[in-house]
Amino acid sequence: MHNSIIWNLTLVLSLCQPIFAAGKPLNVVATTSDFGAIAREIGGESVTVTVLAQPGEDAHFVTPKPSYIAKLARTDLLIEGGAELEVGWLPPLIEGSRNPRLVLGRPAHVACAEGLSLLEVPSIRDRAQGDIHAMGNPHYMTDPVNARLVAERIGNALAVADPAQADQYRARRAVFTKRLDEKLAVWQKQLEPFKGTRVVAFHNSWPYFARRFGFTIDLFLEPRPGIPPSPAHLADIVGTMKREKIRVILVEPYQNRKTAETVASKTGAAVLDFTQYPGGIKGTEAGYIEFMDYLVNTLSAALAGERKP
Amino acid sequence: MFLRLCVVVSIFAVVMTAGTPSVSAQNATQTGGLNAFNPDLSVVVDMFYHADDSEEGISHIMEEISGFGHSHGEGEHHHHGVENGFNLRHVELQMSANADPYFKGSAIAAVDTDGAELETAELETSSLPCGFKLRGGKFYSDFGYLNAQHSHQWDFTDQPLIYKLCLGDHGLNDKGLQATWLAPTPFYLLAGVEAFQGDNETMFAYSGEAPLPSDDGPRVGVAWLKCGPNLPGNHALQFGAFGASGSHQEAHDADGDGAEDHWLAGDNSFWGGDFVYKFNAPLAYGQGDFILQGEYFNRQKDLNVIAHDLAPALVGNSRTDNQDGYYIQALYGFLPRWRGGLRWEQVGLTNQSDLPDGTSESYGGSSRIGVMADFSPSEFSRIRLQVNQGSYETADGKQDVSEVYLQWMLSLGAHAAHKF
Known part of the structure; x- marks a missing residue:
């Protein structure tokens, strides 16, 4: 009796296994x-x-x-x-x-x-x-x-x-x-009007984005990769931004937004919340395309807004 | 000594001939030629300035703490007793590489101004099935949390008291074999057993010279368990339990005439637990990161008098010692690249000796508080200031000692990955 129950159970389990697998x-x-x-x-x-x-x-x-x-x-x-x-x-x-x-x-x-x-x-x-x-x-x-x-x-x-x-x-x-x-x-068309624009970023995370969409992102709040901004370096950046009329600073979620805001307040630039990772900013969770949509929309809106006056 | 020198010379030879920048397994494919097969190389330089206000120095007090008396059965280890003034802890030369699809190897030579030692030289399997791994050579035991860390990885300049007093400057680092098993559980569960030859300088000392018995190795066994539950997001936790047991020999000079006059041999063992909690703040350069960790040890020494020139009647009588201790420390990244730390420790909460003459003695405990701040200009360098205030129970009574450390560390070469 017991044996047959166990045997049946084994049979059922062994039948189920490939289905589960x-x-x-x-x-x-x-x-x-x-x-x-x-x-x-x-x-x-x-x-x-x-x-x-x-x-x-x-x-x-x-x-x-x-x-x-x-x-x-x-x-x-x-x-x-x-x-x-x-x-x-x-x-x-x-x-x-x-x-x-x-x-x-x-x-x-x-x-x-x-x-x-x-x-x-x-x-x-x-x-x-x-x-x-x-x-x-x-x-x-x-x-x-x-x-x-x-x-x-x-x-x-x-x-x-x-x-x-x-x-x-x-x-x-x-x-x-x-x-x-x-x-x-679509993205390329959307960013086409801003080709050649120079943009500042906190860390050197955007060379591939810049190359694809025709931006120049070669000024960084970090003096060297992985080294936090120093006052002297930030003063240099402020000077360059004023001279070149650079209007946008890209900041990622874990980077110090206050530093970027200080630079922005001295130059009249806008601080943009950017992320390399879907989900890094609210509204980018859904997938890669939605995440890129966010980057392109945010940047084009900021640059278009800056051009109006 | 000659052997050690040979090891160091050959390691230098490898370093020199390697010449090119280090190549990790990650980019080996991109670097042409045979250089790609050179081991990963890195060099760690660790120096510090130390000052304390004790009469005979903190190293001397460490040897006099009641209940943790120094044994004299050890072999040929050099001591890192800190001196007031400049100290070069050692320069670590590390090499590691996969030997083939089955084994990997690594070696670390610790060089200082007095000479050099092979700190570790290990082989391990990389393809055993079912979560098993075997490791052999000379290596740090993986019990607890701090033991397997090298001195430059510690978050304070010095070891916790309980490590220093139980296991000495090098922790439990010995020739042996380790088997570990990663359980197929949905959370992290790792179990390990280790057998060591048994020549720790403090706890598992062995001389084997008459009248002490000569024992074949391995003389020490260790077992441990680590568990890491699945915490959400930026929180991580690991806790564990461990035990070790082995043979131990001591030789003493009771009348202070410079010659050993009584000898003890028997077992020494410890058990304990450890935990580490880490919070990784979503900020750059380590700002807001938090670590809380602690470990507890309980040590039991069970010896017999083997020979006694001054009191032959005691031969055969037993001596047991039971001591314990713990440390708990917290670290916080209070600014980008800056961390602050606080460590509190006690030893001798249990502190009892049953002596061969039938009497018992209990001693008071010792405690120490340490405060540190360190600054890491990059991932590859660190500068640290640490202050200790200790109250130590010694044969001469309670001694209060303040210490200050100023430490400077660099790591050159291959990008070392961080373990938990």
């Missing part, structure tokens, strides 16, 4: 919310995406929480930015996870910077220049053309990790890319 979503971990947003877009219902860095925090400095190790241990696909964006916190987490799939170079560990041509690769690697990145500037996702290439990589990686759903990933990726291409044309 097929229906079980792929565990995807992205270091930042831009990669997470694209993985969700392409993966749809077939994946669950966990993002490690808070969208409002600096992706260079993330606390390597022990609970992230537990998450990475059961990760099927890891998406990181690479190019030393996460070098200060991710390697010990991957090592701690003991997940053989996540060794760098395996298909389940995607470093999105690979294959992209990065800007500002230093010719001299000397930390007297500040916290520079040997492989180039890692803040490349605010160029939608880079996002398109990254989407292709993420789509391929999902297909390799979960071949049963490969067609679905391909289809969803095609839909996303088509939407992105259409939007890119």
